[in-house]
Amino acid sequence: MTKEITNEAIANFAADLDKHPGINIASRAAQQNGIYKASQNLQSKIDLEPTFSIEIDTGKPADQKQSGRCWMFSALNTMRHPLQKEYKVKDFELSQNYTNFWDKFEKSNWFFENVIATADKPLGDRKVSFLFATPQQDGGQWDMLCGLIEKYGIVPKAVYPETANATSSSALNDTLNTLLRKDGLALRAMINSGKTENEVTARKNEFLNDVFRVLVISLGMPPKKFDFEYKDDDGNYHREADLTPKEFFDKYVGMNLEDHVSIINSPTTDKPYHKVFSVEYLGNIVGGRQVRHMNLEISEMKDLIIQQLKGGEVVWFGSNVGKDSERQLGLLDTKIYQRDELFDIDMSMSKGDKLDSGESMMDHAMVITGVDLVEGKPTKWKIENSWGEKPGFKGYFVMSDTWFDAFVYQAVINRKFLSDTLKTEFDEGAKDPIQLLPWDPMGALAK
Template structure:
C-alpha cells in the first residue's frame, strides 16, 4: 500500500510540475501589438532548396512594385535560379575551381539578373518541382548532378576547354528548373523578360546594400567577405546604430528590407521567434551554470527558451561584438528573409515582423517576430531602396 501511495504521490507531483511549467510558458508567451505593417505578397515555400536568397529578394521586389504601383505580382524564382547558376558556374570555371559553387546566393543575384536578363511572372515556367515529379523544389538530385559537373570542368587538366560544357549544364538547368522563355504573354500582352521588368514600375538603380563592420572604413563601400557574395557587389558600411536607423526609417516610410544574416543561433526558433539570447543571464535565472548550458541538448535549450519566452534575457549588441563574431566565424551568412513591419510585446519590447520562405510554418504561419536586438547582432547585410535611407545618412554616403 505504501508503495502504491508513493507512486501516486510522485505522479501527482509530476503532473503538478508539468502544469506549473505549462502555466509559466503561457504567461511568458509574447502577445504582439502591431506598430507598423507594410504590404507584402503571399508566403512562399523554398522547400528543399538553398534558395532563400532568391525567394526573399523576389518577395522584396514584389513588395517594392506593390508600394510603387499598387499591383500584386508573383515573380518567378526559377527564372532567377536558372540564370544565376549558369553565371556562377562560369565564374567557378574561370577561377579554375578556386571558388565555391553552391545553392546559396545573395540579394545581388536577383538584382543582377533583373538588370541583365529581366524577369518573368510565375506560370511562364514549370511550377517548382513539377518537372521531376515533386510538388515543390527539391535540389538534392539536381545539385548532385551539377556540383560534380562544374567541378570536372573547373578542375580539368586540359590546356584548353571548349564551350560545350555550357550547353550541357544548360540542359541540366532546364531539365530541373525549366527553360527560360524568350517571349511570353501576360494578361493579354506580349513581353520579353526585359520588357516585362521595365513594365513593373520600379527603377532597378534605386537599390543599395547596407552592412556594418569595422575592418573597413565607415561610409565607404566594400564587398562583404562571404562565399555566397560571389559577384562581389559593394555594400555601404555604416556604424551599427545608423544601420538600424536605416531599417527603422524604411519601415516607417512604407518600404521593406531584403535582410541577410545569421539564424543559426539558439534564440532563432522554428516557431516564429528570434531573440539574441544572453546565455550567461539565462542560465543564472535557471540556477545552472555555463558548463551545464553548453552541455544541454538542443531540445533542452529550446524548452528553456520557450519557458522564458518574451522574458528571455538578451545581449546588448555592440559594434565590437559584431566584428568579433564576424571574424571568428560565429556571425554567418545563413538565411535571407524580408523585414516588413514592427510590433511590440506585452513588455514593450520591439520586434521586426519578418516574412520567411518556409511555407506557412510555425506559430505565426510563415511570419517571424525577430527582436531589434537580434537583427542588430546578426545582420550580415541587406538590400533596401536608397529612398528609404534617412537624408542625413544618404548625404554621408554620397547617394
C-alpha cells in the first residue's frame, strides 16, 4: 500500500527543525555559498601539505582537456617517466591521440561483434540495451590500453599530435555512436532475416570502413613508420629513421606489459578476496587482452603500492575522483566537506554499500608518485593527475589515506612486487576468471 505525504507529517518535519541547534547559521551559509563551500573544512589543506617521505620525480603533468581519456594519459605517463629519465628528455609525452584512434576503431568492431552475438535477443533485453546505450566512449581501463599497444605500438606525441576532436571529444563520440547504433540495427536485421555469416561479415566491414573514414578525418591518419628526432636535456641531437610504432615501443619504452597485474578492492559479498574477476562486454579488442582483476583487501593493496614506490616505479590507479575532492586546491580527503555537520545528518556508508547502491564507482585514473609514511604507515599520497598544471600543486594532487580507503578501487602492480602466493592465485584465477555482469561497478570505465 502506498502512503502519501500528509500535511500533518510536513508540520512535524517543520517542528523538528527547532531541535537542531545552529540551523539558521547553517542555512545562511549554505544558501549564500552553496553546500560544498559552506561545509568545507580548511583543516584538510593543513593536513595535506604536499611533503612526502617517498617521492618519484615525474615532471610536468599532461592535460587530457575536454576528453575522457584519463586512463590513457595515466597509463602512458607510467611509461614515459622512465623514458624521460633514461634518454634525458624532460616533459616528453607519448601520443595519447594515437591510442585514442585505435581504441575507437577497435571499440566499434567490439560493438558490432557483440551486437551480432546478441541478435537473437529482443532489443528490450537488458544486455542488448546495455550495448546500444553507449556503443563506444572515451573511457577505459589499464588492460584495454595494454591491448592497444600490444597490437599497434605507440608513437611520440610530436609524431601524432592532438586534434580538436581528440581534446574535445563530444562531437566525435556523438557522431560515432549515432553511426554505430544505425549500423548495429542493420546487422541485427540481416541476421534475423536469415542472411549468411559471410553476408553479415561483409556488411560489417563496410560499416567499419565508414568508421575508419570518420576517425581519419577527425583525428588524422596514424603513421605506419616515422622518424624519431629529439634533442636531449644536454642539447645533443638524436635521430632514428623508419621506426614502426611497435619498434618504437620495444626500444624506447620497453615495458613488459604482461608483468603488470590489475588488483581491485571491492569489499562486497559477491567478490571474495584473492579471486580473479572479469566483466562481461568489458573490453575493446576482439581477440585481444582480457580485462582481469584480482580482489585484495585495502591493506594488501597499499602494501604493494608502497613496495612499488620504494622500488622507484609509479603506480596507475583508478578511483572515484568526484567524491570528497576539491579540484582547484588539488585535495582528496573524506574530511574536506563536513556535510554531516552542516545538515546534522548521518551520511556515512561503508565502501561495500557505496558500490552496491551505485553511490560510488571508479570514474577516473591517475598515477601515484609518492607517499608520506609516518612510523611506517601512510598518511597521504602524491598524485599525478592529467588535468594540466592549473589545479592543485602545479597539476599534482594530495590524497589523504582515509580517502584512499574509501574511494580507491583499482591499482596496477608489477608482478615482481607480488608474493609467490599472490602470483599463483592470480595466474590460476586468470585462466578462468569469475564473470561479472556488464553493469557491475568493477566494469566502470575511467574517464
